[in-house]
Amino acid sequence: MDNPARFNTEAKPTWCPGCGNFGIQNALKKALRSLDLQPHEVVISSGIGCSGKIPHWINAYGFHGLHGRALPVAAGAKLANHKLVTIAEGGDGDGYSEGMGHFVHACRRNVDITYLVHNNGVYGLTTGQVSPTGDRGFVSSTTPHGALESPFHPLALAIAAGATFVARGFSGDLEGLGELIAAGVRHPGFSFIDVLQVCVSFNPSKSFKWYQERVYNLEDEGHDPTDRMKALEMVFRNDGRLPTGLFYRGSAPTHEEGLPQLSAEPLAVQDVTNIDVTQLMEELV
């Protein structure tokens, strides 16, 4: 049962050599193993883009759906079977552009999902256009004169929208990211982890080395993740470095706690063969 390779697949990823997705994939597998989970207990819902392909290369139930829409599918799957450990995966173009609306509402809805956003500042699969986290002035095929938009702050937005687990990881930090993901899965309710990720093909100036020189762990600086204002301060700290780790952990009732319908066995396994609607008809007489 405790086969350490149980989340591995035979198929090999088609990501570019050196892609940050390998680190995220390995960290996720590591986290799932550390939680003593079996493949059939996990569902991974993803969007479209390089990040969206991850369910194909982790041995678990997967739904590789639509661009930007990993979160609604994940929420539906989780509510239909609240015993499933549900992971949603998006990219920065996918989750922060097309799927921005779902992100904000997932934060306030607080369904017990762990949401990883593979954030590399560019669209990879469509070959390198600027994303919502790309720098102002970023030159790409769609912004040949430089992007005029400013990058937004996913962590600040998540905190403002009511998320109770807000973290940032780095694809090059297998240990740290694996622990963050495991902590996110254990956290009751919606957990959000923005993952800084290298794109060797389309954002080479932010290389592995570039990140490594800048990332540090908030814990090492004694950050108190229960302090929401302090968390926001850390998001906006502008000292050229990139803090990673848990920015904010709060507590709020999970969506599932408000649904007595989920106190019995999961909806998905309930018997529906003989539902009596006589009473509904009587109400209309």
Added chain:
Amino acid sequence: MITNELSFMVGGAAGLGIKTGGLIFARLCSRAGLHVFGNVEYPSIIRGDHNSYQVMVSEKRVFGHVRALDILLALDDLCIELHRDEIRPGGALIYDAAKSKADVKELEGRGILLVSLPFQSMIQEAGGGQRLLNTVGIGATMGLLRFDFDAIAATLKDAFARHGEDALKQNLDVARRAYEAAAEGFADRFDVTLEKRAAPRRMLLTGNEALAMGAVKAGVKFYAGYPMTPSSSILSYMAKHEREFGVVVKHAEDEISAAGMALGAAFAGARSMTATSGGGFSLMCEFVGAAGMTETPLVVVESQRPGPSTGLPTRTEQSDLKFVLSASQGEFPRIVIAPGDPEESFRLAFESFNLAERYQTPVILLMDKHLSESTWTYEPFDCQGMRIDRGQRLDEAALGSMDEYKRYVFTPSGISPMARPGTPGGVFVATGDEHDEHGHICEDESTRSRMMEKRLRKIDSLDVSECGWRLYGDREAALTVVGWGSTTAPIRGVVDLLEREGASVSFLQIIYMNPFPEKPVADVLGQARRIVVVENNATGQLADVIRERTGVRIEDTLLKYSGRQWLLDELADLIRERLQEAPRKPHSA
């Protein structure tokens, strides 16, 4: 003297409780053993302008409404202005002369009985506010009709009990005052009465209520939606009943999310549904295609309203047929069903879940505002013989006995057995990309072609040659009327009427739009002596679909696209004109 045949309308500004008043009146009649049809008309605003609720009452089943009114209950002057010409000679206008500035002399000249009652002073005497206005009006109407007051009191108690004792007392008080004033002062000059009849207990319900009940009966466990007229009442109905039936009901942030959540829940193995109107369905399209590609069972309700764009948000139209038949990019099997009345809405909603799971593909139920929001009387539906079919599913034992589980394995039927996420041994990936039998992305030419063929042949085994259509009347009739969806009821009403007049006319209703009952429809139309298609749209979309699917080209169309349903008398006149002309064979392409 006419007993139990009535066309009644209550009208006034939005916010005056027009719909509530109309529904109370309809329920009173239904509980008196009479058949009722109620049509609500309202603009897309909350206060002001004009709302109306028309109730047709009969001892026989009622199929629709007519232009002529026996009674107009006008709660303001705009109502009098808009509907005065609809009151028939000998009919009555119930209004408050003390408040009205309308010139009603001309009405008296046409033999219309002016029932002026001091609504405002009655309300003041009862110690209430304008919320009582509709009750005063209903009390007056029932007095004029000499209906049994005790029955009125019983229904008012049901309607207002939840508003507290004071509100109930005031409602009963004003109803009685108005009832007595109308009965004593005017009833002897009015020629219609309402009387109780012994009849089976009947429900008074809308198409949406019937559809939602059918979904509950089918075991819907997850429902996500976003408010959009005329689908919103499905969302609120489901939400109201979610706890008693153990359904999770979600008001999502938008229709895309609603469809995505519903699809996620269906993927996880729960019976799942979403509902919207054309605008919301436009947003859902991509997920409908994803359901097709991932072979996930999903039920989507599209209750049409007039487009394009926001169109007429609270009116009716059947203009999304061709859109729904081809919505979302690419080619995938879809089942599209158009119920014609509340009973069909109930039964076909139930059946939709079986079909979605049996064929692992999206099922779209096409409704429209008229069917979704009008009210009809029905005896409680007989649920005998309604059986659940969860499709081909593999449990842990079955999966354990397999060497290898392939979610999208090629089969002769195209249907591949499903594993429910959470089941050991069934791990698979569903993807909107083209994929191999395991569900992994695959761009290989031969796999692509075989997967397309596999998906598309799944619904070949769905035989709609019997359930996909209905013929009312004789194949050899002089005229065959063809229609679908909510126009079914008025067409049936007109065909009934004309047959009683001795005319030779039949009605072909199309129920399954995809798969389409090609052969039987081609047969009926091939034998028909003359054909006319009746639709609630501007371009004759059903006629186009029939031409595409059967080769039969129908030239004669009766199309209404004013945002209102066909009136029985309006449609009867147009059909009569055709019956008077010589028979004409349809052209075949």
